[in-house]
Amino acid sequence: MPSDELVLDLHDIHKTYGRGRRRVQALRGVSLQVGPGEIFGLLGPNGAGKSTLVKILMTVVRPDRAGGTILGQPVGSKPILARVGYLPEHHRFPRYLTGRQMLEFFGALAGVPRKVCRPRAQELLELVSMKDWGDRRVDTYSKGMMQRVGVAQSLINDPQLVVLDEPTDGVDPIGRQEIREVLVHLRSQGRSVFVNSHMLSELELICDRVAIMTKGNVIRQGTIRELSSHRQWYELEVLRGLLPATPPLRSIVAAMDNHGIWIESELRDTTELVKVGTADAQQVQAMIDALRQGGFVITRVQAVRPTLEDLFIEAVTEPPAPLAIPGEARP
Amino acid sequence: MIATQTRALLIDAYRDLNSRKLFWIILILNVLVVAGFAALGVKANRITIFTWEIPHDIPVAMFVYKWIFSFVVVGQWLTWMATILALISTASIFPDFLAGGAVDLYLCKPISRVRLFLTKYLTGLLFVALQVTVFTTGSFFVLGWRARVWEPGLFIAIPVVVLFFSYLFSICVLFGVWTRSTLASFFLTLVVWGLIFGLNAADRFLQQADEIYADNAARAQQRISEIDKTIAQAQVRLDRAAAATRPGTGTSLTAKVPATQQVVADAGMLRRMQFDRARLARTADQDRPPQWVKTAQPIIFGINTAVPKTQDTVGLLDRVLFDDAALKATLSAMPEDYRTHGWREHIQRMLNVRSIPWIIGSSVAFEALLLALAARRFCRGDY
Numbered sequence: 049m050p051s052d053e054l055v056l057d058l059h060d061i062h063k064t065y066g067r068g069r070r071r072v073q074a075l076r077g078v079s080l081q082v083g084p085g086e087i088f089g090l091l092g093p094n095g096a097g098k099s100t101l102v103k104i105l106m107t108v109v110r111p112d113r114a115g116g117t118i119l120g121q122p123v124g125s126k127p128i129l130a131r132v133g134y135l136p137e138h139h140r141f142p143r144y145l146t147g148r149q150m151l152e153f154f155g156a157l158a159g160v161p162r163k164v165c166r167p168r169a170q171e172l173l174e175l176v177s178m179k180d181w182g183d184r185r186v187d188t189y190s191k192g193m194m195q196r197v198g199v200a201q202s203l204i205n206d207p208q209l210v211v212l213d214e215p216t217d218g219v220d221p222i223g224r225q226e227i228r229e230v231l232v233h234l235r236s237q238g239r240s241v242f243v244n245s246h247m248l249s250e251l252e253l254i255c256d257r258v259a260i261m262t263k264g265n266v267i268r269q270g271t272i273r274e275l276s277s278h279r280q281w282y283e284l285e286v287l288r289g290l291l292p293a294t295p296p297l298r299s300i301v302a303a304m305d306n307h308g309i310w311i312e313s314e315l316r317d318t319t320e321l322v323k324v325g326t327a328d329a330q331q332v333q334a335m336i337d338a339l340r341q342g343g344f345v346i347t348r349v350q351a352v353r354p355t356l357e358d359l360f361i362e363a364v365t366e367p368p369a370p371l372a373i374p375g376e377a378r379p
Numbered sequence: 380m381i382a383t384q385t386r387a388l389l390i391d392a393y394r395d396l397n398s399r400k401l402f403w404i405i406l407i408l409n410v411l412v413v414a415g416f417a418a419l420g421v422k423a424n425r426i427t428i429f430t431w432e433i434p435h436d437i438p439v440a441m442f443v444y445k446w447i448f449s450f451v452v453v454g455q456w457l458t459w460m461a462t463i464l465a466l467i468s469t470a471s472i473f474p475d476f477l478a479g480g481a482v483d484l485y486l487c488k489p490i491s492r493v494r495l496f497l498t499k500y501l502t503g504l505l506f507v508a509l510q511v512t513v514f515t516t517g518s519f520f521v522l523g524w525r526a527r528v529w530e531p532g533l534f535i536a537i538p539v540v541v542l543f544f545s546y547l548f549s550i551c552v553l554f555g556v557w558t559r560s561t562l563a564s565f566f567l568t569l570v571v572w573g574l575i576f577g578l579n580a581a582d583r584f585l586q587q588a589d590e591i592y593a594d595n596a597a598r599a600q601q602r603i604s605e606i607d608k609t610i611a612q613a614q615v616r617l618d619r620a621a622a623a624t625r626p627g628t629g630t631s632l633t634a635k636v637p638a639t640q641q642v643v644a645d646a647g648m649l650r651r652m653q654f655d656r657a658r659l660a661r662t663a664d665q666d667r668p669p670q671w672v673k674t675a676q677p678i679i680f681g682i683n684t685a686v687p688k689t690q691d692t693v694g695l696l697d698r699v700l701f702d703d704a705a706l707k708a709t710l711s712a713m714p715e716d717y718r719t720h721g722w723r724e725h726i727q728r729m730l731n732v733r734s735i736p737w738i739i740g741s742s743v744a745f746e747a748l749l750l751a752l753a754a755r756r757f758c759r760g761d762y
């Protein structure tokens with residue numbers, strides 16, 4: 049995708065907190081891209097630098113170095129934030145405002161005229177199922193309600209890019225589903241959503257692309273299919289020993305294991321499970337043929353791909369990158 | 380967009396103030412103080428306390444009534460008690476604003492950090508402005524109702540007290556941005572206020588000491604001039620009398636007797652005058668400010684120039700309430716002694732000892748410096 053079409057095109061973002069012995073390098077040259085109409089998930093363990101990256105995008109934290117653009121404007125540009133919505137992680141909304149007042153207030157700060165803001169606040173309260181609570185003070189809300197109204201707040205300026213930091217934190221399963229539906233709805237309108245979350249199973253359901261961060265670097269980036277393509281396999285479940293002349297499964301497996309793909313077999317109660325390490329269905333056909341010729345009854349064939357959680361754990365438990373800060377001596 | 384944002388921030392500031400219980404408590408206290416002031420009234424020949432009327436023959440009752448308003452009600456209540464309560468209430472504005480999760484919601488909007496900072500600063504001043512407006516309006520009607528004095532100059536108390544509070548609030552804001560702690564910023568502000576008050580008081584004391592010595596010297600010099608004049612006149616008379624009593628001047632003996640009596644009287648007066656003159660000259664010579672006053676005065680003045688003039692700023696209200704016309708009217712009702720001994724000039728000199736540009740200019744410069752430091756820290760910070 050040409051870079052001028054990208055909603056978010058970040059290059060070489062660096063951020064170091066503190067000085068001297070207290071210096072912590074939070075970001076070490078992060079680069080990532082988000083396209084229009086895309087839900088993008090940012091994953092990473094605690095301390096990976098996700099929130100710092102989000103805060104740099106929203107001008108809450110000042111980077112040491114930041115290249116790239118947001119909606120075509122340089123990172124750090126204030127005017128472009130009128131077209132960006134943001135929900136911080138541990139937000140503290142003014143407790144003396146009602147939900148409706150809060151939406152109208154932050155809408156006005158984003159430059160939305162009052163006439164536009166009022167009906168939009170009503171629409172958004174309905175969208176996040178907070179219509180009946182709109183005229184109550186924020187300090188009477190539960191955590192989940194606070195998140196819902198927070199999501200509504202991030203949409204009050206009708207943004208082209210919505211940045212959400214842990215949007216489902218503290219929300220019940222129904223609320224989480226509703227928030228997911230809102231995000232999918234935004235995507236259907238051609239808006240981009242940048243989600244920073246620990247809820248990997250949820251991100252997996254809605255994200256078009258993800259990036260995995262650890263220790264201030266993006267170590268994986270792409271669609272879930274792209275990230276998991278090298279880790280896909282097929283599972284074949286077969287019934288054992290129905291025919292006396294049936295050759296041992298192990299010998300068939302051994303005969304097949306010569307095409308550069310890994311094959312494993314696993315003994316179960318009445319069946320045996322054969323795993324064929326390929327994402328290519330054609331390559332599995334030979335194994336199916338061999339098993340059937342050998343008299344085995346195949347009860348199940350399934351393409352298996354790792355979950356986002358598997359990919360995440362695999363990525364972050366790889367040998368860590370050196371912690372040393374350039375120019376700083378370490379023991 | 381700027382108008383929409385500013386309007387929203389100011390409405391939010393009002394809602395924030397409205398939600399603070401202390402705002403309403405201070406407002407009620409202000410109303411009670413005004414009500415207390417209303418209990419006292421002054422008429423031509425009667426002082427009223429609630430509905431009781433006490434006859435009086437105080438010639439400057441109106442002056443005293445205005446003095447009670449300026450020095451007690453404004454000087455003690457507004458600039459001490461109400462200010463401390465206002466600081467307690469507003470000290471949390473910046474620490475709350477800068478708390479994690481709160482400031483993010485503001486910084487992520489298309490509004491510059493400087494504008495956010497200044498708007499939040501104005502929020503604190505809005506708190507005091509609302510309080511003082513209620514207080515002054517109440518006092519204006521009380522003065523009109525109870526003393527039949529409709530004094531529009533009273534409303535100068537609004538900008539004066541807001542200006543006075545703004546000095547302290549700038550200190551509070553700097554500490555608030557620096558420490559992000561309400562308690563720390565409040566107590567550190569009190570400490571700095573104490574130091575400033577001490578410096579202001581020391582400067583005023585040294586200035587007044589200098590004035591008093593100068594006044595005494597001028598008075599002694601004036602008295603010496605008067606004595607010199609009297610001595611000269613007596614000397615002329617003595618010389619004439621001496622000439623008249625000289626033999627061969629042709630004056631009759633009967634005329635020479637009273638002339639001799641006059642010579643004796645003038646000679647006695649001359650001796651007394653010369654004695655008084657010598658005493659006054661000695662006193663004027665000895666009655667100079669001590670050396671330490673002369674040394675300390677410019678140093679303290681220099682330091683005081685750099686800090687806000689809190690008491691002098693509040694004192695600007697007195698310049699309006701007790702202007703020259705008001706003083707003339709007041710002193711015309713006083714015994715002659717007060718009118719002839721330069722009291723009006725003395726009071727005017729004491730009220731106007733420092734110029735308004737010096738008081739406001741140097742104080743606002745200090746405030747601007749502190750705000751610039753706080754804004755710099757706020758604008759360069761990560762949250």
